Amino acid sequence: MQNVSINRRSLVAGAAGLGLAGVLAGCSNEGDGSGAGSASGSASGSAFMIGGIGPTTGDAAIYGNGVRIGAQIAIDEINAEGGDIQFDYNFQDDENDAERSVNAYNNLKDWGMQILMGTVTTAPCVAVSAETNADNMFQITPSGSSTDVIGGQPDADGNIATPRKENVFQMCFTDPNQGAASAQYISEQGLGTKIAIIYNNSDTYSTGIYQSFMSEASELGLEVVSEQAFTNDSATDFSVQLNAARDAEADLVFLPIYYTPISLILTQANSMGYAPKWFGVDGMDGLLTVKGFDTSLAEGAMLLTPFVATAEDEATKSFVEKYQSADYGDGETPNQFAADAYDCIYALRAAIEQSGVTADMDYSDICDALVETFTSEDFSFTGLTTAGESATWSDTGEISKQPMGMVIQDGVYMPLDA
Template identity: 50%
Template sequence: MRNLKKVLSVTAAAAMAVSAMTPVTAFAEEETFKVGVIGPMTGDYAQYGTNVYNAAKIAIDEVNEAGGFNGYQVELLDAGDDQGDPEKAVNAYNDLLDKGMQMLCGTVTSGACIAVGAEAAESTFLFTPSGSAVDCITAGSNEFRMCFTDPMQGTKSAEYISEKGLATKVAVLYDSMADYNVGIHDAFVEGAAEYGLEVVADEAYTTDSNTDFSVQLSKIKESGAELLFLPNYYSDCALILQQAADADLDVTFFGVDGMDGILSVENFDTSLAEGVMLLTPFSATAEDEATVNFVTAYGEENNGDTPNQFAADAYDVIYAIKAAAEDAGITPDMSNEDISAALSASMLNIEVEGLTGTAKWTEDGECDKSPKAVVIKDGVYEMME
């Protein structure tokens, strides 16, 4: 457990109001806070890292226009490209420290986050937008996350399916060699029992045999399942949907955040994803003012691209850091260790109404917010009620 002092809660809106009233001092003109981002900017997972960096830039530009953190401007350092590799992530972390980084929005992928977390423990404030493995934030009391853990995604999926009445008989098909998939699967099966769902088929495949799912799909079809839960990444899910259509499997499909990106898979017939649901905190087609403004700004800054949930999580990370920074009263001349300790204490005092929901944080660094899901209609995500 983390021994952090709790004080009166503040909202992000209140923190922003304080910022607007805080005069920019002469010192503020000379000193800036420096924020780093580490993630895969190139390679197979580049869409994750680039979305995080681009969204962090938009948020920091907005923050600076509104007065920065406590009247001090915020500088976003050049992104550290780890290509999803833990060793490269540690190298990127040390490079950003050499450039003056005082707080980190990252890393993006779980393995890299675990490696960097061990380096940053109790020294540099780490706030991952998307590192979902349990061990991403266990190394120090100065580590927080915006997303759900892998097991929590499984539990929340079971809760959502049950409470929305999507099915009573469910099947699961997952990669039994991948930690991400297994963690979600195990928690989902346990959660299904808790929420009154019957798992009528529990089928697995392995990472080195992820091209032919005919045997597993046949068993699922025979099981009488009404819904197929897919705790897998989008590339596998695209193949599964194709082969499920070939097998005339008539079920509802429900995935998790790893499925985000399926509509961009090369040569995938997106009509096969019609009606597919997935647990994700963000839809770029939502019509609330905050989402519309963010999506518009993102497109204008990035050649018309549409942000994904990684971008939305990163945007919320920056505003959560802002709220914590203003609650803590930190200044750029403080050491990384002092900034880290102050921010960590203040994270327990804030509540942020962000793109991905209204969030609070617990002593173990976990994000407490309600699950959201989207359904794919006409090739785009739509938020579910």
């Protein structure tokens, strides 16, 4: 696939740097991140200034708080080692709003940010990535999965509306990758013979996954018997969509949407006596936390994810234990957003080590060096979300790593056996 790209170095060479490396190193912890923002200090007098943006309040707070805490754990671990690479960290709440997210980005620049880890949700990430691209600020998002975040990707008609943003990278799968991988998994595992889809056509995340799923399903010969859309304004009554799926005798319903409407769909399907298999993507993560939702209705629901908190490897067990401690998540189970954020920080450290950049450098020079490193053939990363294998990044900013199947059993997420 050909990608249109712009050389950011050629556009910003000679521009005055705004990074204030080390000036604010060693600042104290200021709150728990539930308000406008939080900052944590490093163990040395010179540190890379890492900013983060995401919703820590509002309907999407489960995602933003997961990212905030996951990154904090990684930063605390790295700083505690006392090595040459130290981080200062400031996470800002954007309430899942694009305008607030841009304002948060500007606040972080004033703070002295040199690298952005975020944003968390798609629409704010698209808006902020335009700003970081103009500034040549290195950005890695744990969960902004739309191709509009990184740019340079063709639409359904093969047109590239947004040039590649060379400074922006993803730790998460892109929406098309999630859709295609879901179709492949359903086909390979023989999970359904007649498939219905319920998606949100007012949401970029949902429509991107839906479109790629449909394309791959057609290639694989999957029978899609019902395609039903809803919008944010109609996300309370799913009787039309569910009746269409039931009337078409769908035995599996694919849900490329977030967990809140999924909880309503499962509840309303149960009241109708309709019990197909349910299959989702990363937006389903969080379903078991919905207040008032009967979690028994989620038994057997499946999704693709890069992280399973119940995995038995030592790295996952250590991360989960720390996340659930009183110092961090206070009993909460980390979701994949938290794990992706944790991996973002460690990937940044690996790239900083390999590139040789230092904390006293201008953020634009740091960006150029990190872009070169992330896209080099000899750079790879193994973390919580890479299924024990090395992940790499293409020059599109997309990550290549293996998804894992997960199923809800006895009220917890468990690996889905192949």
